[in-house]
Every structure is written in C-alpha cells, then in structure tokens.
C-alpha cells in the first residue's frame with residue numbers, strides 16, 4: 001500500500017519485506033529516468049572551493065528538479081550558476097535546476113556548477129570523490145566524481 005506521502009528513506013527498511021514493490025515509490029518519480037555522465041570536479045587551488053560538473057539526461061516523461069548536492073569531500077556543496085552582469089563575472093546560488101522530460105542539462109565551466117565549498121584533502125587531481133545529487137520529491141543519485149586540475153587533466 002503506497003500513498004503520496006511515501007518517504008524514500010522509509011523504503012530502505014521496508015524493502016526487506018516489501019521487496020520489489022519498493023523499487024519505484026511515488027516520491028522517487030523521475031529519478032530512475034535520469035542518467036549522469038561526464039562528471040568531474042575541477043580543483044584549481046587546494047582547499048579553495050572547487051567546482052563539480054556533469055550532464056544529466058532525463059529519458060522520462062516528467063520534468064525533474066535538481067535541488068541540492070552533498071559530498072563527504074566538499075564540507076558543504078551548493079548549486080551555483082556563473083553569470084556575467086555588466087561585464088562582471090560572478091556566481092549566484094541556485095535553488096533548483098530543471099532537467100526537462102526527454103531533455104538534458106549540463107553543468108559546465110561558465111554555467112551551472114556544484115560548488116564544493118570546503119574541499120577536504122580527498123579533492124586532489126587523480127582522486128575520486130562520491131557526490132550525491134538531490135532531487136525534488138526526495139530522490140537521490142550518487143556517482144563517483146574524478147578530480148582533475150584546472151586544465152581538466
């Protein structure tokens with residue numbers, strides 16, 4: 001028996017008894033239609049904020065909203081967008097980023113990025129840091145983000 005108030009976190013425990021019925025609760029709608037690719041973190045100066053990039057493809061029939069990110073390597077992770085206003089480049093916090101149905105969104109240098117606010121020693125070129133993307137409705141996707149230098153190497 002599922003309801004609209006179904007909580008994904010409760011699913012993990014219930015999965016033991018509910019089995020496959022728990023695979024696609026209503027609150028996770030859309031997340032299973034997402035594919036992440038090209039993910040990486042750009043580290044320019046150690047300990048200074050680093051940026052995470054990736055592409056999300058949505059093969060489903062419903063828009064999905066990315067609303068946050070978290071990583072043990074980042075201290076705090078925020079959604080940012082680089083913008084140019086009156087010739088001045090700056091970054092602004094973003095509350096949500098839509099991944100349109102049958103579409104895709106790319107986080108890349110000069111645009112959307114995950115700001116890794118307080119990188120740990122794990123954020124060094126050659127290493128890999130897990131990153132969890134959080135979506136409206138409570139769904140999450142976790143992927144390994146390789147760390148590269150400013151040149152993307």
Ligand SMILES: [Cu+2]
Pocket residue numbers: 080081091113114115
């Ligand atoms: Cu930023």
